[in-house]
Amino acid sequence: MPSFSIDQIRELTVRIFVQAGAPVEHAQQVAAALADNHLAGHDSHGIQRIPQYVGAVLDGAIVPTASPTVLQETRTTAVVDGNWAFGQVAANYAADLAIEKALESQVSAVTIVRMNHTGRLALFTERGADRDIAMFMAAGSGARYTVAPFGGAAPSLGTNPVAFSVPTGEDHPVTLDFATAAIAAGKVKVALSKDEPLPPGAVVDKHGQPTTNAADYYDGGHLVPFGGHKGYALSVIAELLSGPFSGADAYTNNTKRTGGFLFAVNAAAFRSIESYHAATAAVTDRLRSVPPAAGFDRVLVPGDPEAASRRARSLTPLEIPEKTWAAVCAAADRVGLSAEDLLDGAAVGS
Amino acid sequence: MPSFSIDQIRELTVRIFVQAGAPVEHAQQVAAALADNHLAGHDSHGIQRIPQYVGAVLDGAIVPTASPTVLQETRTTAVVDGNWAFGQVAANYAADLAIEKALESQVSAVTIVRMNHTGRLALFTERGADRDIAMFMAAGSGARYTVAPFGGAAPSLGTNPVAFSVPTGEDHPVTLDFATAAIAAGKVKVALSKDEPLPPGAVVDKHGQPTTNAADYYDGGHLVPFGGHKGYALSVIAELLSGPFSGADAYTNNTKRTGGFLFAVNAAAFRSIESYHAATAAVTDRLRSVPPAAGFDRVLVPGDPEAASRRARSLTPLEIPEKTWAAVCAAADRVGLSAEDLLDGAAVGS
Numbered sequence: 232m233p234s235f236s237i238d239q240i241r242e243l244t245v246r247i248f249v250q251a252g253a254p255v256e257h258a259q260q261v262a263a264a265l266a267d268n269h270l271a272g273h274d275s276h277g278i279q280r281i282p283q284y285v286g287a288v289l290d291g292a293i294v295p296t297a298s299p300t301v302l303q304e305t306r307t308t309a310v311v312d313g314n315w316a317f318g319q320v321a322a323n324y325a326a327d328l329a330i331e332k333a334l335e336s337q338v339s340a341v342t343i344v345r346m347n348h349t350g351r352l353a354l355f356t357e358r359g360a361d362r363d364i365a366m367f368m369a370a371g372s373g374a375r376y377t378v379a380p381f382g383g384a385a386p387s388l389g390t391n392p393v394a395f396s397v398p399t400g401e402d403h404p405v406t407l408d409f410a411t412a413a414i415a416a417g418k419v420k421v422a423l424s425k426d427e428p429l430p431p432g433a434v435v436d437k438h439g440q441p442t443t444n445a446a447d448y449y450d451g452g453h454l455v456p457f458g459g460h461k462g463y464a465l466s467v468i469a470e471l472l473s474g475p476f477s478g479a480d481a482y483t484n485n486t487k488r489t490g491g492f493l494f495a496v497n498a499a500a501f502r503s504i505e506s507y508h509a510a511t512a513a514v515t516d517r518l519r520s521v522p523p524a525a526g527f528d529r530v531l532v533p534g535d536p537e538a539a540s541r542r543a544r545s546l547t548p549l550e551i552p553e554k555t556w557a558a559v560c561a562a563a564d565r566v567g568l569s570a571e572d573l574l575d576g577a578a579v580g581s
Numbered sequence: 582m583p584s585f586s587i588d589q590i591r592e593l594t595v596r597i598f599v600q601a602g603a604p605v606e607h608a609q610q611v612a613a614a615l616a617d618n619h620l621a622g623h624d625s626h627g628i629q630r631i632p633q634y635v636g637a638v639l640d641g642a643i644v645p646t647a648s649p650t651v652l653q654e655t656r657t658t659a660v661v662d663g664n665w666a667f668g669q670v671a672a673n674y675a676a677d678l679a680i681e682k683a684l685e686s687q688v689s690a691v692t693i694v695r696m697n698h699t700g701r702l703a704l705f706t707e708r709g710a711d712r713d714i715a716m717f718m719a720a721g722s723g724a725r726y727t728v729a730p731f732g733g734a735a736p737s738l739g740t741n742p743v744a745f746s747v748p749t750g751e752d753h754p755v756t757l758d759f760a761t762a763a764i765a766a767g768k769v770k771v772a773l774s775k776d777e778p779l780p781p782g783a784v785v786d787k788h789g790q791p792t793t794n795a796a797d798y799y800d801g802g803h804l805v806p807f808g809g810h811k812g813y814a815l816s817v818i819a820e821l822l823s824g825p826f827s828g829a830d831a832y833t834n835n836t837k838r839t840g841g842f843l844f845a846v847n848a849a850a851f852r853s854i855e856s857y858h859a860a861t862a863a864v865t866d867r868l869r870s871v872p873p874a875a876g877f878d879r880v881l882v883p884g885d886p887e888a889a890s891r892r893a894r895s896l897t898p899l900e901i902p903e904k905t906w907a908a909v910c911a912a913a914d915r916v917g918l919s920a921e922d923l924l925d926g927a928a929v930g931s
Contacts, residue, residue, distance in 0.1 A: 303851075305687050305850060306686070307657060307686050307687045307688040307850075308687045308688060308846075308847075308850040310852075336655075336656070336657050336686070336688075337655050337657045337690070338657040338658060338686075338688045338689055338690045338844070339688055340688045340850070342851050365822075365826065379871070379874075380868050380880050381880075381881075382873055382874055382877035382880050383868075383871035383872065383874055383877075383880040384872045384873060384874045385871050385872055387867055388868075395818045397818060397822065397826065405818065405821060407811075407814035407815060407817070407818050408814075409811045431781060432781075432782075435874065438874060438875050439872075439873065439874020439875060439877070440874060440875055440876075457808045457811050458808025458809075458811065458812050459808075460883075461757075461759045461808065462808050462811070462812075463883070464758075464759065464883035465745075465757060465815075467755060467757070467868065468745045468747060468755065468757050468883070470864055471747045471755060471861060472747065474864060475857055475860035475863075475864060476715065476848060476851060477851060478852040478856075478857075478860075480860050480863070481856060481860075494688065494844060494846060496658075496690045496844065497658075498826060500657075500658040501653075501660050501692050501826060501827060501828050502660075502828040502831065506828075507826070507828075510824065510825035510828075510831075511821060513830070514817075514820055514821060514824060517737055518737055518738075518817065521733035521734070521735050521737045522733065522734045522735055522789075523732055523733060523789065524729075524732055524733055524734045524785065524789020524790060525734075525788050525789060525790055526790075527732035527733075527789070529732075530730050530731075530732050531731075532817060533813070
């Protein structure tokens with residue numbers, strides 16, 4: 232299996248997207264996002280996404296030269312036009328604007344219209360953590376529905392991810408970051424190929440009946456929100472905030488109707504930061520000291536798994552499955568780069 | 582079974598809390614909250630709570646004469662001191678302050694310290710809906726932990742409710758409103774008494790192992806968050822916002838460490854209200870028109886069940902179980918009111 236340092240992951244990603252027409256600074260933002268997702272242990276949002284993004288650039292869905300702009304704003308709010316730039320570039324811009332406004336006015340809300348795929352939302356909600364800004368984000372998934380509403384027999388929602396990061400004063404914030412769909416479609420495929428049952432509550436068959444048989448999904452079935460009616464409620468809130476609330480539906484093109492919603496709030500508005508950090512540590516320490524259940528090593532706080540992965544993975548080369556690497560090379564080839572061009576001047580293990 | 586009109590429910594609740602020492606205006610707020618919870622179909626948060634609140638007044642945990650005050654504020658934020666007033670009074674006050682600030686500055690965040698039990702959070706997050714204010718609220722449950730963290734074998738969280746209301750332009754907002762615990766402890770008791778299995782994923786035994794046997798709960802088991810690690814993440818975010826973020830832990834007394842966090846945002850800051858309402862209706866109509874799964878009459882949007890209940894229940898007397906009514910009368914007796922005093926001048930069916 233080929234392996235790369237994180238610097239190599241970043242470098243090859245920059246090369247591909249610069250070759251695809253992006254300014255270096257935008258390519259670097261996409262590369263930083265994909266590399267950070269690998270570091271966080273979420274390889275599904277790493278360079279595996281390069282073929283998708285290259286395809287989107289070639290289709291015109293991503294405009295690599297576009298930069299986000301502000302359509303309207305107040306001291307505490309803004310509507311950011313992603314202008315179909317890379318989703319990561321638009322979301323970084325919106326998150327930084329929300330942070331700036333929250334530092335000045337304590338609280339802010341920023342929406343994004345004409346936003347492309349962003350990957351993990353934690354990347355954006357965590358951007359204010361070292362300045363003690365808590366941030367929430369919801370993103371829509373566009374008009375290709377894969378998730379059936381609670382009690383429904385047809386899909387009418389996207390995977391509708393949400394994230395919420397709360398600063399801590401430790402080396403990483405507490406971060407909730409998940410799709411409101413119970414599982415990713417990719418996991419259904421894996422279960423089918425391994426002939427394994429799906430977890431309960433993740434999929435319904437074509438009649439809307441719960442099933443753990445992956446084959447039922449491919450016979451007209453659908454994903455469902457996690458956690459029954461509660462997760463469904465969260466999915467609908469994410470749909471409304473990222474869509475109607477953001478204004479995203481007013482800026483469609485042929486393929487997309489995706490938007491984002493962020494709010495940011497400054498912890499310093501409510502108490503001294505010192506006492507805030509101490510109170511937060513009291514809660515996270517209390518949770519981490521709970522005796523683990525059978526089968527668990529220890530109790531973690533949301534964000535701990537990613538922080539642990541980041542510590543481990545920053546020290547060792549990252550193994551990339553052959554199939555993923557071949558797809559990345561094929562995507563590079565589509566923009567006129569050979570595998571040698573990607574790695575030129577960079578030592579690569581295998 | 583005794584039955585009462587909603588006006589009678591309000592009136593008897595006012596009489597009890599006035600007799601317990603509350604100003605009429607505070608007693609009316611508590612009465613309106615309990616009555617509205619009945620209307621919404623959530624009898625568990627109706628007059629069944631009167632004995633708990635009377636007990637809290639007599640114990641000194643609720644100070645019936647207290648009014649909330651503002652400890653510190655900016656144009657966009659405030660820390661509200663509940664002063665151990667009725668939780669409903671403090672939360673109404675904080676929500677209205679958040680709405681006022683959001684109408685003026687588009688966005689606001691308000692925390693509550695020294696806050697008593699509030700009941701359903703939807704009552705507060707829905708207060709701004711007719712002025713197109715979306716609102717989020719999280720509340721802590723104090724230091725009596727009943728919910729084990731994901732992967733843990735001991736409780737270290739409360740039921741940590743959250744609510745999120747998004748205005749629609751219809752007769753009711755879309756409202757998420759739930760405890761982040763999978764089920765209420767009361768439902769475990771019911772399952773045990775009926776010798777029925779619990780739903781999967783709701784309870785763990787004393788070793789932290791999932792179980793559907795209610796008896797395991799009473800043999801040292803615990804509640805868990807809904808939806809596995811995702812619901813756990815939401816529970817921790819609610820814990821941090823309502824606790825450390827709010828500052829609630831800095832204002833303890835012997836019995837409580839509860840706080841609240843609200844965030845409000847004005848839909849009018851992002852697009853015209855007309856286009857916002859139309860876009861929201863497009864989403865809610867789309868969801869409601871999904872064909873129902875087997876066993877469901879139709880697909881509902883979060884908040885629809887409560888709205889339907891409100892329509893039905895506002896027309897007919899409300900039946901109150903004998904046991905609940907006896908407990909309410911006993912609570913009334915503790916403050917020196919007879920059942921006749923409660924109903925004096927009010928026609929009561931039976």
